[in-house]
Amino acid sequence: MRLLVVEDEAKLAQYLHKGLTENGHVVDVAHDGIEGRRLATGGDYDLILLDLMLPGVDGFGVLSALRGAGRGTPVLMLTARDKVEDRVRGLEQGADDYLVKPFAFSELLARVGALLRRGAAGSAQTNAQTTTQLSLADLELDLVARKAQRAHQRLDLTAKEFNLLALLLRRRGQILSRTVLAEQVWDMNFDSDTNIVEVAVRRLRAKLDEPFPAKLLHTVRGMGYVLEERA
Amino acid sequence: MTNCSHSIAKRLSRRLALFTALVIGLLSAASWFSMSMMIHNRNTEDLRGRCDLFAEVLELEARRGGEAAVIDRLRSDALMRGASRVEVRAADGRMIHADVMTPLFSKSTHVQQRDFTIPAPDMPGKELQVRYAVDYAADAAMGTRWAWTLALVTIAAGVAVWLGTGWRVRQGLRPLHDLAAQTRAISPQHLDQRLALVDPAEELLPWIDQFNALMTRLELSYAQLEGFNADVAHELRTPLATLIGQTEVELARPRDAESLRNTLASNLEEMQRLSVMVNDMLFLSNADRGAQARRGEPVSLAALAQQVVEFHEAPLEDAGLLLRVEGDATVPVDEPLFKRALSNLVSNATRYAERGSTVILRIGAEPENAADGPVDPASTATRHIQVVVQNNGPVIAAQELPKLFDRFFRGDSSRACPDEQHHGLGLAIVAAIARMHAGRTVAESAAGVTRVGFTLAAG
Numbered sequence: 153m154r155l156l157v158v159e160d161e162a163k164l165a166q167y168l169h170k171g172l173t174e175n176g177h178v179v180d181v182a183h184d185g186i187e188g189r190r191l192a193t194g195g196d197y198d199l200i201l202l203d204l205m206l207p208g209v210d211g212f213g214v215l216s217a218l219r220g221a222g223r224g225t226p227v228l229m230l231t232a233r234d235k236v237e238d239r240v241r242g243l244e245q246g247a248d249d250y251l252v253k254p255f256a257f258s259e260l261l262a263r264v265g266a267l268l269r270r271g272a273a274g275s276a277q278t279n280a281q282t283t284t285q286l287s288l289a290d291l292e293l294d295l296v297a298r299k300a301q302r303a304h305q306r307l308d309l310t311a312k313e314f315n316l317l318a319l320l321l322r323r324r325g326q327i328l329s330r331t332v333l334a335e336q337v338w339d340m341n342f343d344s345d346t347n348i349v350e351v352a353v354r355r356l357r358a359k360l361d362e363p364f365p366a367k368l369l370h371t372v373r374g375m376g377y378v379l380e381e382r383a
Numbered sequence: 384m385t386n387c388s389h390s391i392a393k394r395l396s397r398r399l400a401l402f403t404a405l406v407i408g409l410l411s412a413a414s415w416f417s418m419s420m421m422i423h424n425r426n427t428e429d430l431r432g433r434c435d436l437f438a439e440v441l442e443l444e445a446r447r448g449g450e451a452a453v454i455d456r457l458r459s460d461a462l463m464r465g466a467s468r469v470e471v472r473a474a475d476g477r478m479i480h481a482d483v484m485t486p487l488f489s490k491s492t493h494v495q496q497r498d499f500t501i502p503a504p505d506m507p508g509k510e511l512q513v514r515y516a517v518d519y520a521a522d523a524a525m526g527t528r529w530a531w532t533l534a535l536v537t538i539a540a541g542v543a544v545w546l547g548t549g550w551r552v553r554q555g556l557r558p559l560h561d562l563a564a565q566t567r568a569i570s571p572q573h574l575d576q577r578l579a580l581v582d583p584a585e586e587l588l589p590w591i592d593q594f595n596a597l598m599t600r601l602e603l604s605y606a607q608l609e610g611f612n613a614d615v616a617h618e619l620r621t622p623l624a625t626l627i628g629q630t631e632v633e634l635a636r637p638r639d640a641e642s643l644r645n646t647l648a649s650n651l652e653e654m655q656r657l658s659v660m661v662n663d664m665l666f667l668s669n670a671d672r673g674a675q676a677r678r679g680e681p682v683s684l685a686a687l688a689q690q691v692v693e694f695h696e697a698p699l700e701d702a703g704l705l706l707r708v709e710g711d712a713t714v715p716v717d718e719p720l721f722k723r724a725l726s727n728l729v730s731n732a733t734r735y736a737e738r739g740s741t742v743i744l745r746i747g748a749e750p751e752n753a754a755d756g757p758v759d760p761a762s763t764a765t766r767h768i769q770v771v772v773q774n775n776g777p778v779i780a781a782q783e784l785p786k787l788f789d790r791f792f793r794g795d796s797s798r799a800c801p802d803e804q805h806h807g808l809g810l811a812i813v814a815a816i817a818r819m820h821a822g823r824t825v826a827e828s829a830a831g832v833t834r835v836g837f838t839l840a841a842g
Binding site for chain 2 (some may be wrong): 252254256310311312334338339340341342343347348351352354355372373374375
């Protein structure tokens with residue numbers, strides 16, 4: 153996927169370029185509003201990451217030029233200003249999502265993924281609907297009966313533990329941050345006490361991994377959790 | 384001080400002077416007119432008396448010596464008549480005597496005259512016509528002098544009042560200069576100073592009291608703010624020191640990738656803590672600047688509470704606690720904020736509850752008599768819902784209860800927890816969310832039961 157990053161902060165732009173490239177995207181970087189506007193309206197991108205405060209033309213200016221040129225490229229706004237009016241204004245002018253600095257890269261990656269999926273809607277949706285069984289190694293989940301078993305042993309999970317495991321399994325190999333887990337599993341849309349997710353994951357791990365020699369649920373320090381089979 | 388402002392002293396003295404001059408002027412005019420009237424009446428009386436006397440004298444002379452005697456008498460007395468003048472005509476109109484017309488007399492405008500007749504001495508049935516005129520110019524001159532005197536008195540009184548009140552009012556307003564000087568001396572370093580006057584005026588007292596009360600409130604919030612800033616700096620310093628130090632140590636020697644990875648991961652954890660703290664402080668600052676909750680459709684608070692309880696399922700079980708939700712209310716709230724506040728309250732209860740006890744999350748109408756705290760005045764008419772989390776555990780001292788919702792307040796050491804994640808803003812955020820819902824905080828602790836929560840306006 154081709155992404156455009158419009159960000160004047162050199163270090164931030166550099167790490168976004170590096171991180172997004174390593175995640176399989178082709179990334180162009182514009183360091184001011186004018187170059188950003190030129191690239192955004194002229195280039196062919198699947199997603200634009202747009203900082204609000206830019207030299208030359210600000211993010212709103214770039215956004216209105218883009219929409220004015222009749223381009224529906226998804227835009228993810230990045231800003232240090234956490235003002236409701238800014239958020240509303242950005243979304244009204246046609247931004248698709250909004251991320252307040254400082255943000256975790258995993259969070260950014262999740263939003264980028266969601267926006268790109270939305271852009272390429274259709275086939276992925278039907279794919280998700282038909283899935284009722286998930287499995288990884290000797291772990292099997294029946295999403296309809298809401299039953300989990302490992303090595304043919306039934307795992308005694310609470311409803312939320314099942315949802316947590318299902319999310320990790322569906323996104324296997326991806327690092328999911330505590331914030332994303334709190335949001336997706338428990339519908340807690342705020343910077344919650346991340347300790348709570350840690351305890352929940354620990355309890356899940358006790359049921360999922362402790363009785364078995366091969367561990368599936370791994371902690372990635374400082375970033376979150378990933379469910380995968382490691383050699 | 385702006386240039387367009389006016390001086391109370393000047394304006395007051397000018398008005399008082401004009402008023403005094405007006406009152407004295409009116410009194411003077413009235414007294415002058417009544418005086419003139421009295422003089423005029425007295426002169427008329429005087430003229431009549433003189434004429435009567437003169438008629439008697441002339442009749443006496445006529446009886447004694449006829450017309451010749453009358454004329455004799457008139458001539459001999461002429462010099463003694465001073466400011467008066469006599470003309471006598473016979474019945475046929477012939478002038479028999481006229482006093483000399485002095486220039487003074489002919490120019491005077493204050494001459495009063497009276498005509499009368501006496502029987503003609505030589506012709507019975509006929510009469511002599513007498514005209515008696517008196518010049519009252521001296522009286523008129525006195526009246527004029529009197530008028531000038533009164534006018535001067537009026538002006539002098541006005542000027543005297545103007546200068547006198549100007550000076551007195553400036554004296555009277557001197558305390559204001561004192562107050563201004565005292566106010567000028569108040570600076571952020573001397574916020575404890577209060578205004579005071581040695582001899583306070585009744586009119587200034589309410590103003591001084593209000594100002595001092597305002598200063599007390601300001602001092603308190605300033606102290607809070609300073610404390611908050613110091614706390615923030617302190618809270619940021621520890622993770623920053625860790626970050627800087629361990630990065631330096633790590634870079635000082637060649638390291639293998641695993642060691643570098645560990646340091647980076649550890650740095651990441653520290654930075655995430657910093658990030659959470661900064662976000663929380665920004666949230667509080669937004670709430671302080673009057674951010675309001677964005678309420679959605681009315682929703683069952685018990686249902687939201689149930690979600691929060693599910694979120695806390697694992698930590699509650701770890702702590703050997705049961706949590707029961709009691710009561711319900713359907714109210715429009717800002718759902719993420721409400722859940723955040725509840726989550727913080729449940730975290731707090733989990734931290735301090737006795738192992739094996741039951742935590743109760745109670746939702747209900749606010750008790751009527753409980754509204755003794757600082758309630759938003761507009762909210763007294765609206766219904767308030769109270770959400771309280773109750774746990775069994777160590778009692779919080781009464782003097783600590785109000786501080787519970789302060790930023791970075793962590794209670795005494797017995798309540799301090801080893802949990803690194805807990806940065807002491809949780810309950811401050813609860814208080815902010817309550818304010819954003821036009822509510823207030825609730826904290827009670829007695830007999831081993833602690834109840835912490837908040838109220839919110841139901842609409």
